[in-house]
Each structure stands twice: as structure tokens, then as C-alpha cells.
Amino acid sequence: MEDKAVLSVSNITKNFGIVKALNQVSIDFRSGEIHGLIGENGSGKSTMASVITGVYKAEEGTMTLNGKPYQPESVLDAARQGICMIVQEMGTIDGISVAANVFAGKENLFAHMGIVRKKEMIRAAQNILDEIGASDIRAENPIDGESFENRKIVEIARAMYEEVKVMIVDETTTALSQKGREILYRLMNRLRDEGKTIIFISHDLDELTQLCDSVTILRDGNFVRDLKKEEITPDTMRKLMVGRDVQDDYYRTDQQRALTDQVVLEVEHVSSSLLKDISLNLKKGEILGIGGLTDCGMHELGKVIFGIQQPKKGNVYAGEKRIRIRNPRTAIRQKIGYVSKNRDQESIMKLSNIRDNICLPSYDKIKKGCYVSPKAEEGLAGKESGKLSIKMSSLDQLCIQLSGGNKQKVALAKWLGNDSDLLILDCPTRGIDVGVKAAIYQLMNQYKQSGKSILMISEELQELIGMSDRILILKDGALSGTFDRSPDLTENDLIQYMI
Template identity: 50%
Template structure:
């Protein structure tokens, strides 16, 4: 350990109704350390960090900050004590400007006689963003002008504005491109150099092992082990996380990239302003077609066009029978399911229950004579909860209360319940743990074997190589090259076409 203890937890317990999220966590956080907090979905990582940052009170147990009792009443109170967190969920407020989001709850800094000095606030926001290397976001622009990554970086600026002594980063890097990640990495190393502390939560083991100086492993709400950098070893960390030795590969072990000649979905000469140029593709029955590239290559826009969420400037998307996919309703009615990269904003209604989310695309399947009976909804949802092994208290539980992996299972479950034949999966394993990833890969391979068709858009090269029958690499809105499944295929071959 490189520095004095800054934060100590004593036997922290947290219950949500019948769910025991934490079972007596006692750990020490030292100055000058970047602590990786790891574990599978539902292990208690986010709950523990949320207690430290004032989001939840513990059911029992206590915290000590710099040798004094610490009981934060809310996140603003935690910030006053020098603890800030950037959460996994989207934390910016829509409908207001960038600067208002940065100084949310701190407007009094710019207020005189009850009037906010907007010019002063914009100037302060501009300086705060420039300090972390952000120069292309305007402080006086509406937050809605910016995408997921920029909004996440605005949250980071807000979190570190008061120069906290403990900075908690909860699954933030999964929403960022390399440029955004570099900003985060630079910041957390600066905190470390300044003898402060960082708690870093990520499902990316390679990232965790590279960035962190200590690891705290949680499993099912229990403290398992704290490891120094010298003891980082990937297989051992995985074993500590899941409680058993992981054998075999996550991915397909076969190199048979065959599929039916039958075309089930076709995109013809798709153009979209500044994003896509002359994209054509065919998806066959029983095929997993991987689409990869850098974040801004256009592949995420292509996924939305294939499902009918966005319209191309030129070109069209059709099914094998010639039906044009003009909007999501047509897609859903023709048994196409879509898993968005931006799960919480586009794939789920967070304030709705598991059941309400699950049955949404399948109303026509479970209705009788135009009527939908609660008993049918419950039976339908129970089937998906059981089939997808969703960990939850009850089907009436709000989706927002689930872990990332269980949220993703709800998204998959609703399309499986609708008996989808074609799946468009945009970053399907983003922000989920190794156990759920393995489950998803097995599910995808099973769907392929059943003759279902999958388009998998992914920023993870091992995933593309490990699961796809064919890989289409995109660059600057164009198809750069297509690769067939092969044991000779390597990440370096794909990267060469991406950059």
C-alpha cells in the first residue's frame, strides 16, 4: 500500500427488500492507489460505490473518512466531503444546457441577488472542460446536441470540478471511444500522482489490469479478496469473480462458417449524410454476420437503419420476401429484434417493470380476442426470466434496479419471447461481466444452430473473430473488407483495415 488509509468500511450490509446486495463489506482504500472494484453483475460493486458516494445509506455497518465517521446523506453531501462518482447510467439532465449540467446543484456560485450570471457560468464551464482536454463542446449549447460519449464526458467534468479526494468511475469507459478513455486514464493517473484515491469499476479485465494498482474482488455481495498489482493474473481473477475455474473458450470452438443460401435481410446501396456511403450487405439464414470498425465508422448508424429506426438518404433495406423495412413496427411485425448499444436510453424503459419491458413487442402474441390478460403477461414473462436466468426479486421490479447483465438479459428476452428470426445486436456484451458474456455467446450460437440470423455490430475484436461466420470491416462509412471465418484470422488483420 502506498499511502495512508483515506476511507475505511466496517461490515457494510445493504438489503433491497428480500435481496441481499452486500453482506458485510470491510475494506480499506489508501491514498495514491487506483483500486479496481470487480465482480460479476450482481456482485455488489455499484451498490458499494453508491453507498460511498451518498446515493444509498447502508442497512447496517459504518464508513470512516480520514479517520472520522462518514455518513453522506446524498451525492451533493458526499461531494462536499471530497467524494465524487461518475455512474454507469446516464447522469445528465435533458432539456438544459451543458453548463447547467456541469454546475447542477452549485448554481449559487454564479448567483447574485437571485440572478444567475450566465456569462460567468459559461466561462467557468469552458475552462473546466479545457482543463481535462475537451475543446469541442460548447458550454451554452443544449445538452441534447451531444451524443452519449460527450454527455458522459460532461458528467466527468462535473464530478471532478471541486477536485475530490476520492474519484469513483463506475463502468464509464464502456460508453467511450479511445479518445474519451484516454481522458479518463489521464485524469485517474493525475489523481493517483496527487496522492488521492480512485475507485475504478470495469468489466474489461485487460483495462482493469493495465490501469489499476490494487483489485478488490466481490462476489454475490461478499468480499472475496484484495490483490496487489504483483498478483494480477487473468485466470486467477476470473476464478475469484465467478467462484469456479473457467474452462474452455467463451467463443465458438468450430471454424465452420457455413450457413444457408437463403437471404433473409438485404441492404442495397445505403447512403446517409456524413455517415454511410454505398453500403450493401446480405444476411443469410443461420448466419452470424459480424460488423466491426472504429466507433465512428458508421456501423452503429447502419444497425439503426437495418431496424428502421433511421431512414437512409438513398437505398433500402428489405426482407427475403421483398418487404421493405421502413420503420421499427414493420421490423418487429416481421420478427426482427434489435439490441441497442445504448441499452438504458434506447432498449429499455428503466422506470417500467421487467414484465412491462418484456411483453412490449409481443402484445399480439399474448392477446386473445384483442384483450390482454394479466395472467398471460405473467406466464410469458416468467418463461423469459427462467429461460434467460434473470436474477430479480420479482417480475414487477423496475428494470432500473437490475445489474447491467440482467438488464441485457431482459432486452434479449423480450426479442426471444417475440419469436424473432433475425437479431440485430449492437455491442451486445457491452458493460456485462464474463459469466453473462459466456451465456450470451452460447445463446447466439444456439440461435444460429436453430437457423436464426444475427448481425453482430461490435467494437470488440476477439468477439467478432470468436463468433462471426463472416466479418465486414467498416471505415469512414464504407465497407473496407470482408473476412470469412478462419483460425488464421487475427486482430492485427482486422485493425489494418480499420485504421
């Protein structure tokens, strides 16, 4: 690893209203290294990435790239100068092909007399996909038909073709299965071996320990410390992130099952493009875990239960009166809430403020006649944001300005504000730090103890084992295994029914 700073940020300050997202932060990112950037949600990691890539302008501070002043005007300007980013949320363009996404902005490479030679572009994109081990993704297919994970792999393929000096990987691994992670790890290691710089933002402390040559810790927008390779351990990083010792044993310790045998949700013989004759029930006061590989159908199951997708066969019923769930409106009337894995596109309105997001499902609850008073909105949003300790400048702050963990809290707050009796949580702790994760697990446990029910879809086996009363495993769209809560249950017990 060369001891040469390719990118230097000096005394960077960025404010969102009264919130100081970054406060006089200085970091050197060196050639031929994977440099971890970590901290709790709201610590300033993604804000720093956004300043570096030209999304935000800093109020104070300077940046240099290869010793020369660096002031990107936009993401495209940053990319032209060799700084690219793979983001946590969706970074592909709907309505075009996989190949067009791989070469977005570079169509002129395949243009002849103003016409893009699509077959040539598709061949080139497929070669890249094959090279990174993603030959199951076909370059000619519409991107809209690909899973969330495959879309992230397409972004990785796009990054492979960039003339990169600095690659920023912002929480991308949380959206990927082990296969997708291995593809990304290979890219990162290849770039490092070529003398490039990788800035790696992740909440997975084991992942950071394994991959990083150095790590910078941020806390509340402030620089805390740089760690060298030999200093990087999960315990050290955890303590520096939160300023105190934090244990990672934050799952439930009780072995209590559902509070009663009363069934609050029934799925009867549901089949769809991915699902094959799925039947299950959820009981009052139960956390039912659904697990499997990324494309096993579990994420689609959540959408079918909430009424976003209609099954080809079968039905979903809720409540003692067995009301059939036909669409999200019916689900909401039955006091069901849904938090999607794809948070920014499906769980919150990024360009709306916190107040509007929290109040959205609850207008029938707070209106008087046809009138909704600003005082009622303020009261509901203030109460629910306070319960979840959402870090914000005010209820008028736009959700796009929040950290991942605080966005997730807003997504939960809107359903808690509507007095939901049943929550469908798809990957509820994806892309959030240990502190927020512990808070969400505590909230889930309190929710259960109050007699309410949770259907939790998760790709994290320890999360399933640690939080669920029962676990159902899906494989290739069908139920393959059922497990009751037990202190003896292990990841290996689940894996054999997934693969």
C-alpha cells in the first residue's frame, strides 16, 4: 500500500438547518487501500460521501484530488474526474435495459452517425456481467424486471467500466446476498491491487475488519479517530462509534411464544410468479420470521400480504372477521403496516418532510369531518418522532436529508402513529448501525408484549433466530422448513432448508 493521499478532505463542514452533519472533518484517503468510514446513523458518513461526489456543497473546507483543488459541480462532474459511488439505495434507471444501465452516459461508445448500436452495447454489457460472475443477469432484459439485488450487481458492472481513481461503496452490501457480496469484494480488491482507492461505508463490523486497510470513525458529525490495520477490531470500532462499550447481544433473551392462539393473519394457498402454494398464519402477540435466499420469494410474499401485488391464486385474510386483503387500502383499514426492504422507493417519500411522512396513513384518524388541522398533524408527528428519538432539525426537515437509520425510524413511526396491530417488516435493520438496531429490536419486543403481531422478513439468520417465535424458510418460492423458538437453534439448522 502506497503512502500517498489521492483524495484529501480538510475541515469540511456541512449543515442541514440547525443540524451540523459534518463539523471540521479532515481525512486522507490513500492510494492502494480500502478505507473504511464508519459511525452511527447520523454520524456524517453518507454526507461526507455526498460532498465528495458533488451531491452536496460544503459550507466550509477544501478538497484536493492528486494534489490539485477538487470542487465537483455534480455527480457527473465527479465521475468525469474519476470519483464514483455505488449507493445503498436504488441507483439504476427504470424503463431501459440492463445494458443501457451499464453504459448510462456512455452511449456514444456505441454510436454511429448518431444511432446507438444496441446489439453491440448488449454484447459489451454481457461480457462485463459474465466477467464478474453474474451471467444469470441478461444484458438485453428490461431493468424493471430485475430484483433489487440484481440491480445492485448491475451498478457494480457499471463501476467496472469506469476509469476510477476513487470508488465509494456506501452501504451497498446490505442489499446483497453472499453471491453479490463476493462479486463486490472481488471488485474492491481488484481496484486496490491496481493502486486505486476505495472508501467503504458499512455497518458490518466483521466485514470492515476483514476488508479494510484503515478505518475512520465519525460521531455526530465529528472526526473521532483513524485506525490502522492492526487496530481494526469490532470491539474497538463499536466503542469509538458510540463513545461507550456496547455489546452485540441485543436480541430477545426470553423463550416465550405467541401470547395466545388467536390468529390475526392467514395466507391460504397463495401462488404468484415466484410463490408456490404458500399457506401460513400469524398469531396475536407473535413475531413470525420468514427467511431464505434473496430470490426465494420472501420479499414478494410481504407485498402480496399487504396487497401491493395480487396473487395468481389464493387469498390473504386479516382479523377475527377474516377480511380479505385486496389492496393496501384494505390492509391499512385492518391496521396492518408495511415497511419495505427498498426503503427510499417504497417506505418513505424522500422529498417530503418528516411530518407528512408520519401522518400519511393516519389522516382518517386525526381529521374532523373533512378538515385536518395543522395542530393535529404537529401533535401526531411530534409524538411519534419523539417515541423513536428521530434525529432531525424539525418536523419540516425533508426525509432525503436524514441518515438511513432515521429514515427507517420515520418508516416505522408512520405505522405506529396509525395504531397498527400488525407490522410486516421486510429487512427492518438493513443499513443501520448497532445503536439503532438495538432500539428497533427493543421496539419490536415491546410491540409483541403489548399483544400486537409482527411478520419479519429477513436475510440475516441471527436476526431471525434472535427475534422470532417461529421461523418459516422459503426455497424456490415454496415453504421448505418450519422452526419454533429454541436456544439450541443454529444458523446451520436453517441453511440446510435454504439451499
